[in-house]
Amino acid sequence: MPSSNSVSAPGGQSTTNGATGGGHNHQQQPSSQQQQGPQSSSSQLQNPNPLPGTVHRIRLVPHLESARSLPFEPIIRDAVEGGPPLRVGRFTDRQTAMASAPNAPNATKIAFRSKVVSRGHAEIWVESGGNFFLKDTKSSSGTFLNHIRLATANAESRPFPLKDGDIIQLGIDYQGGQQEIYRCVKIKVEIARDWQTLGNAFNANALRRLQAVGVSNGGHKEDTAANATQDCCICLFPVTVCQALFVAPCSHAFHYKCMRPMLLSHHPGFQCPLCRTFADLE
Structure with a gap:
């Protein structure tokens, strides 16, 4: 009648000896591929994306x-x-x-x-x-x-x-x-669009033009058009000194009376009608 004996092996493992008519004793061991599988999968779980993305x-x-x-x-x-x-x-x-x-x-x-x-x-x-x-x-x-x-x-x-x-x-x-x-x-x-929130050549030139208008030509009226920094895109008249102006964060300048309806409709949000840049005026 077949019998089996369970023997404890070092490391807490057990081996089974089966005797069937004069057969030999066999010990089951995992293959090398099975031993390497858990190690490779665990390393992938520990470092799934080794290179940081941009x-x-x-x-x-x-x-x-x-x-x-x-x-x-x-x-x-x-x-x-x-x-x-x-x-x-x-x-x-x-x-x-x-x-x-x-x-x-x-x-x-x-x-x-x-x-x-x-x-x-x-x-x-x-x-x-x-x-x-x-x-x-x-x-x-x-x-x-x-x-x-x-x-x-x-x-x-x-x-x-x-x-x-x-x-x-x-x-x-x-x-x-x-x-x-x-x-x-x-x-x-x-x-x-990070460049729009930083200082650039356009912003610096616009500020210099506004500063130069107030001190040039002694404020003669006949030179008003020549001294204008630009034209207001709303009324198409010059934007110059001695006028109530609105200078947007993008450095585009307008007449305040021309921009007032737009400023009130979405305050504190403002979108420049020229470059379409959004800004929070508060």
């Missing part, structure tokens, strides 16, 4: 139109190639302050105080070459890219390329958007 900055600013949308401060985020996506959704009290902070480049969440925005509304990420992408993550009220809806309600969309100057709309107005919390979010995308 960081690309994206800036999301309000898109100013005649129709009012949800106001918000410009949002700056740094996205890493192959890194986690930027998750866009609704602000809740459970979220940390980092999620809704506008100037928190390392944060991976973007939150808006609007009830037409789903908690997990959309995602933005960057791939190799600095190419940004956007997709709808099963939102109920929809994600629109340049006025085109990406997917139906509660359905995930395919990735869509995102370029500088694109317009993103999160949700649609509820009850006409009479209350601010029920308004959709309209976003203008700015990619690789």
Whole structure:
């Protein structure tokens, strides 16, 4: 009758000796491939992405139109190639302050105080070459890219390329958007525009021209047109000294009376009518 004996081996392993008619004793050992498999997989888990990706900055600013949308401060985020996506959704009290902070480049969440925005509304990420992408993550009220809806309600969309100057709309107005919390979010995308927020030759030249106008020619009226720094793009008359002027953060100058309706309509947000640069005047 066959019998088997269990013998403890060093290291806590056990070997089984089976005797069937005069057979030999055999000890089962894992192959070399099986021994190397767990080691290689564990090393991959410890270091899945050994080379850090390139960081690309994206800036999301309000898109100013005649129709009012949800106001918000410009949002700056740094996205890493192959890194986690930027998750866009609704602000809740459970979220940390980092999620809704506008100037928190390392944060991976973007939150808006609007009830037409789903908690997990959309995602933005960057791939190799600095190419940004956007997709709808099963939102109920929809994600629109340049006025085109990406997917139906509660359905995930395919990735869509995102370029500088694109317009993103999160949700649609509820009850006409009479209350601010029920308004959709309209976003203008700015990619690789850091040079606009720094000092450059255009800004320096514009300041020098404004300073030179006030001290040249003794303020003679006949030289007003010749001394003008530029023409106001609203009324097409010269912008010069002894006038109430509005100088935008982008250094473009206008007559204050020409810009006053635009300043009041979206205050504190301002979008230059010449270069389309958004700025928070506060």
